[in-house]
C-alpha cells in the first residue's frame with residue numbers, strides 16, 4: 139500500500155483504498171472513500187492498495203477452495219475473500235509511486251514517467267538542497283527564542299529533542315526558550331541512533347499531540363542531529379524510519395526542524411542524510427527533505443565536551459576531508475570546502491597557535507565545511523568499514539572511524555600519517571583487536587553491511603571497485619583492526 143493525498147484519487151472508485159490496524163493488518167479494502175472523514179479537519183492518512191501479493195501455499199489453496207463472498211462480489215476486490223473468512227493480511231508500506239496500465243492512455247503516462255526517471259538517474263550534476271538559514275557565533279544560542287517565534291503555528295508546540303547527557307545540567311536547560319506547551323524530550327545517545335528509536339519518538343509525539351508540532355529542535359551531537367532530522371521526516375511520512383533508509387525514498391516534506399550541535403565534527407548539522415541503524419543495515423535517510431531548515435552554530439555549547447569525544451568527533455571531520463579529497467567523485471565544489479576543512483583540522487589538532495575559544499569556533503566551521511565537501515562527493519573506505527563495525531559491535535561513529543582509519547595506510551597514506559601525529563600529540567588511545575572476538579557469522583554480517591555501501595566504495599576506488607575489494611580482502615582488513 140502507498141499513502142495518497144490527492145482527493146481526486148482518494149474519491150476515485152478505480153483506486154482501491156485499504157485501512158489497517160496498529161500492526162498493519164488489513165481491516166478492509168474498498169473502492170469508497172475509506173475511512174470517511176466526517177470532520178474534514180482531522181489529520182488522517184489514506185492508503186491505496188497496490189496489489190503486490192506474497193502468499194503461503196496454503197493461502198492460495200484456501201483462496202481456490204473458498205467460494206466468493208458477498209463483499210468481494212459487490213466491491214470486486216479479490217483479497218476481501220480472505221477477510222470475509224476471518225484470515226489475516228499483513229500490509230507493507232511502499233514509498234515508490236506507480237501507475238496501473240489498463241488503457242492506452244495509462245501506457246502513455248507510464249512511458250512519460252519512465253523517461254523522466256531515466257533523466258533523473260542520469261543527471262550529470264547533482265541538485266541538492268543546503269541549509270537555508272544559519273546563525274553563527276559565541277552566544278548565538280540566545281537568539282533561538284526569537285527565531286522560533288516566527289515559525290510557531292497556533293496552539294502547536296515545539297518539541298526539543300535534547301541529548302540525555304544534559305538532563306542534570308540545570309543552567310543549560312534553563313536557557314532553552316520553552317513557551318506555552320513546548321516540551322523537552324531527553325534522548326539517549328548511549329548507542330548509535332536506531333530506526334526503532336525514531337519510531338518510538340514519533341509515536342510518542344503523535345500520541346501526546348492532536349496536531350503536528352510547530353517544529354522539532356535537535357540539541358546535541360551527531361546522533362541527536364540525525365534523530366531530529368529523521369523524526370521530523372517520519373511525522374509527515376507513514377511507516378517506519380527503516381522504510382526510508384536509502385536514497386530519495388521520502389515523498390512528503392518534513393516538519394520544520396532546527397539543528398543545534400553541541401559537538402563539532404560529524405557535519406550532521408549540514409548534511410542531506412540522517413544515518414540510522416535499522417533492522418537490516420546502517421544507512422542514512424538521504425533525501426531533499428532531510429536537511430535542517432535552520433541551524434544554530436554556537437561554539438560556546440561545545441565547551442564541556444570530554445577530551446576523547448572531542449578528538450573522535452574532530453577526527454570524523456578530518457576523515458571526511460581525506461576521503462572526499464582522495465575520492466573519484468571530487469570536483470571543485472567539494473574540493474574548495476574539503477581543503478578549507480582539512481587546513482582547519484591541521485591547525486586545530488597539530489599546532490598550539492589557537493586559544494581554546496578560537497579552536498572551538500574553527501572546529502565548528504571545519505565540521506560544516508567537511509559536511510559540505512561530502513555533500514557533493516562522498517566518504518570512502520573508512521566510513522564503509524566503520525558502518526559495518528557500528529552495526530555489529532555498536533561502536534560509535536567517531537571512535538569507529540578512528541579504529542578503522544588507523545589501519546588504512548594502503549588507501550590514504552598521507553592522511554593516516556597525519557592522523558597518527560594527531561593521536562600522539564593528544565595522547566589518545568585508539569582501541570585495537572576489536573574484531574578478534576567476532577564469530578564467523580558476525581564477520582560476514584560486517585562484510586555484508588560494508589559492501590552494501592556501493593557509492594562509498596565507488597568514490598574511494600572507482601567504478602571497478604568490486605575487483606579491488608573482495609570479501610576476502612575486506613575480511614583481512616577487518617582482522618587488522
Ligand SMILES: [Fe+2]
Nearest residue numbers: 404454458521
Ligand atoms: Fe562521518
